Amino acid sequence: MTDNRIEENSDLYEHSLEELTDEELKTLKNTRLNYTVNFVYHNNSFYRQVMEEKGLTPSDFETTEDLKKLPVIDSDTLRQNQPPFSDENEFKSEDTNVKRPFSTSGTSGVPKKVLKSFDEMERIYDDLKRGHESYGVTSEDVILNWFPFVGLNPSGAYTEGWIERLGAMSLPLLNTDYPTDYETALLKQYSPDVITGLASHVDAKGRAFEHLEGFDPKEIGVDIITLSGEPVTKNRKEHISKVFGSEVYDFLASTETGGIAYECPEGNHYHILDDSVHVEVLDGGYNRLDEGEEGKLVVTNLLHPGEESSMPLLRYNMGDIVSKYFENSGDCECSISGVTNISAPKREAWEFIIGAVNLNAKYIEDKVYENEEIKEVVEGYQVRLDYDEKEGDVMNILLETKDDHYLGDKTEGVSLSNSSRSPSYEVGRKILDGDQYLKDTVENVGAAKINVEFVEGINMPPGKPERIVDNR
Ligand SMILES: [Zn+2]
Incomplete structure (x- = not known):
């Protein structure tokens, strides 16, 4: 894990996340939290107002425990503080360049506008790249990007970013319901090693391929499929795995927050990207739950020191329910250890x-x-x-x-x-x-x-x- 924008000289940043001790990880998270709170206090009218009303200054945030001093915000708060309800987007950092505007789909009413700076995009690419590397994806692989490049949906762009970062070959093909001869010819020619896409799209495409005469999806020779963007069940993953003859892993990421967690290759749980997000699991009244209890997934972006963020989110209610939560749960059967785990998320709107x-x-x-x-x-x-x-x-x-x-x-x-x-x-x-x-x-x-x-x-x-x- 290297990050050129990190200003302080600390050996911590020479380590990969998996190699950090619990104490080192805590120190790293607290440093990043402190930077993040300082950043929003000076750059962001929404958070500055919240903090001023509560008489808080950045020095009140020494550890991630102090986050409870801030209110939890949800998607309605985001919507109400952007046009058309408010003249300004109060979550936008005042002097930060926006590299890309994104938007949620808006199937549940007014879409949420999300703004990402150059630095944020780079951090998200790094996080997604690291998750894929833990599954064994390398620069030698050909990666089929099956995410939709639709309007302001970010998944296609994020995917192109991490693939480029990794130095692998990207094959961004349109995912339609009906496969064409052109498409199957391309797949045979480039024989992608990895597919990444929405669970329902990858599933539907696999079924469509199976109906084609003379084409078996297993012939593509895909080793790994990564899914993201919607909750997926174990049974559905198993089906996709059987159709393509591949390992299938799920990523938890969102338009608003970027990457959050990736599924453990060895078990039915997810490893949090602990140095880029802080995760809390809270009850209906936003009180902290004990480890292992089911509750709302609330995420705080941890900016890397020096990072200029267009729209950092602190204590954002993802609208997902997670049923288990372990902090520093020790050694996992996979090589990733000492980081926070959550169970497979369920969407609260579901x-x-x-x-x-x-x-x-x-x-x-x-x-x-x-x-x-x-x-x-x-x-x-x-x-x-x-x-x-x-x-x-x-x-x-x-x-x-x-x-x-x-x-x-x-x-x-x-x-x-x-x-x-x-x-x-x-x-x-x-x-x-x-x-x-x-x-x-x-x-x-x-x-x-x-x-x-x-x-x-x-x-x-x-x-x-x-x-x-x-x-x-
Ligand atoms: Zn694991």
Whole structure:
């Protein structure tokens, strides 16, 4: 880990993150936190105002523990402090050049504008490069960049950045639903070693390839696939792995904060990029939870000393739920040790309540992909929630397929006493059986109903798939 912009002379920065002792890492994080708070206090009207109102100065922030003196901000706070609600973007650092403006997709209302300086982009490239290197990606590899280069979406640009940083060859191809001969010819010619993209896009493309005559995705010879941009289940990863014959790893990153964590190659948890972000796991009232408890993922950017950031975020609520959290958990089975781990994140916006039972769309995805045959034919899914005076909450699970054998198959009111053995019933039954509370609510209380249907297409806005539509 080298960083030319770091001003202080410290041996700490000669180490790679994995080699730092707990004490060294703590010192490094506290130094970066102190720099970050100083930077926002002098450059950023939003944070300066917050600190002044609370009578705080940068000297009140000696360690990451002091972050609790600041309020947690969420995506609504970002939206309200940018046009059109505010004339100015109050999160923008006043004298810092913006290299690139980005924006979230805006499927949930007003998009969030995100501004990145040259320094920030460089730090994000470094973080993503380092994560990929830990999976064994090297400058010798050819890397297929399957992220969408859509408008102000940053993932395609970030990916080009870290690939260039690594010195590897990038193959940025448009990821469409329908593979062309041109595309398969390019893939055969360049035979990429690594694919990186959105889980749903990579999955859909793999399925589309499988339908092509005379082309097996395994022939591409991809060793490693890295996913990012949306939560993904273990079952779905396994499917992608089987289709391409590759190792599959997930990255946690966001438009707002850049890289956050990468999946451990040895286990079902993620390693935090501890020297670029500080992570807290908080309850609904934003109080700190004990290690191992499930809560909201709150992230603070740790600027590298000397870094000029257009839009640093402190205590930003990611809208993700993580269920486990270990600080300095000691040696992992992989080579990365002594850093913070979290469990696979679930998106909070994917949470919903049906008949007083809390569910997450990730649970539905997991159950759909549990069945080997159904996993092969389902290309996408959506959960639509309705309310019926007689039935109570109704959960309609739409499964997208192009397979005639499944198309039109539908089960209304999945229950354990149904005698049907149709595919839609099998999916519904797995969902019902996998959650004791849901089973109780549907079977005994009768407060909710589950319908499952295979459909040809699901209307979704472009960009990331919309998993939950709540019409209640
Ligand atoms: Zn590990």
